[in-house]
Amino acid sequence: MILIIDFGSQFNQLIGRRVREHKVYCQIAGPDISLEQIKEMNPEGIILSGGPSSIYEKNSPKADIKILKLKIPILGICYGMQFMVHALGGRVAGTGRREYGFAELAVKEPDGLFKGIEKQTTQCWMSHGDSVEVLPKGFKATASTENTEFAAIANPAKNYYGVQFHPEVEHTPKGKIMLKNFLFNICKCKPSWTMQSFAQDAVDKIKNQVGDNQVILGLSGGVDSSVAAMLIYKAIGRKLTCIFVDNGLLRQDEAKQLKIRLKQHLDINIRFVNASRDFLKALDKVTDPEKKRKIIGRVFMDVFEAEAKKIKDVQFLAQGTLYPDIIESVSAFGGPTAVIKSHHNVGGLPKKMKLKLVEPLKYLFKDEVRLLGKELGLDEDLVWRQPFPGPGLAIRILGEVNSQRLKILRQADAVLLEEIREAGYYRKLWQSFAVLLPLKSVGVMGDQRTYENIISIRAVTSKDAMTADWAKLPHKLLGNISNRIINEVKGVNRVVYDISSKPPATIEWE
Secondary structure (H helix, E strand, O other), X not given: OEEEEOOOOXXXXXXXXXXXXXXOOEEEEOOOOOHHHHHHHOOOEEEEOOOOOOOOOOOOOOOOHHHHHOOOOEEEEOHHHHXXXXXXXXXXXXXXXXXXXXXXXXXXXXXXXXXXXXXXXXXXXXXXXXXXXXXXXXXXXXXXXXXOOOOEEEEOOOOEEEEOOOOOOOOOOOHHHHHHHHHHXXXXXXXXXXXXXXXXXXXXXXXXHHOOOEEEEEOOOOHXXXXXXXXXXXXXXXXXXXXXXXXXXXXXXHHHHHHHHHHHHOOOEEEEEEOHHHHHHHOOOOOXXXXXXXXXXXXXXXXXXXXXXXXOOEEEEEOOOOHHHHHHXXXXXXXXXXXXOOOOOOOOOOOOOOOEEEOOOOOOOHHHHHHHHHHOOOOHHHHOOOXXXXXXXXXXXXXXXXXXXXXXXXXXXXXXXXXHHHOOOOXXXXXXXXXXXXXXXXXEXXXXXXXXXXXXXXXXXXXXXXXXXXXXXXXXXXXHHHHHHHHHOOOEEEEEEOOOOEOOOOOOOO
């Protein structure tokens, strides 16, 4: 197994994902993990993640430097490399030559991390302000960029390696080869970790956590909560009760369709609760996106706790929380990761929640959850359903949420999804949805001046939701979508297309 020490990078779990893609098991721990704990884990290698801090900042995260004496191969990424250099007597400095985005990496020799990368230059993704100025004894530079002399370093005698760039992101095309070299050539790992082994391990953990208690699960009909339900059901059987809450913020006819689909495909206790009035009343005149999320989380838990009282001995609330939800909502492992937005099942939960959480998927990405769903025998329609946010259309309506604005967005979104499916793009896209803007624009309809709403179309491609690119949909398809929305949805006279990538934008608008 590989131990990943999290220094607060937005990409720390992406490192884990890359390791798992090579069928190698890994665990993530904070920098405060003790030397004794590491010895008990007995890892074949250690990866030090990046992070937003400077090594000289007060309270910047630091691991026990004695890990460098364990004779275990170590790979430092970005801040992780700077920590290693600093701990071993080298020098790191804020040189003023910051480097963000794509860079051409000049590889000095195709060995170590770069074995099999024959070209002298390859593309990499940089994101740093500080740089290594002086190498510790025994290290050599193995790659550089125009701005960064020590873009990659190595001490082969001690199996210490460092890269200033991020090999774990898609923007470093040869990054997978570099990590593969570290795992198999340097750490001597064996490819033995699979979704089947994860499922069995997760079932065992759920049994140990829950015991003989009852569990309720928030079932949305999406792949995350459906896979979580199947996994927990395999662990505890009929002690699981699923609750589907219609919050009034779902897409057109979605509650009715999901009710039929869930009953058909999941042989589990499911209770259906219509709480749409409660949610809409609580959201009345609220426009701030963070307040919306917090309110939805609070009402969601109020409904859940009221329903839980009808079931004896409920001690646990299960959720289909994924890792992108966590790292955008809270600091991972108490570390310094920047908070981007609160997710209703993470940052939106009340502090004094009476139920304990069961989150068996919280360290997985969406594509891994889909693989797990297939492993568990989940229906294809559920496995490949596009992600839909827990707060629903409330965060796709910018500004005030009310029944009239919900009606407009539902109709526009229904047209969009119908056209996307008919054109054969539904499975090709990570997400495709409509957003109602808090603006109106002047238009002309039937020789009359109009002043009506604007719909923005968002369609993205992605593998893990950590990064995403706007989808290059055919102009004819976009034209059909626009014409149909304007013609069929009363109150809309303009449609625009969002061509922002993530980062710097997020996939959802709020």
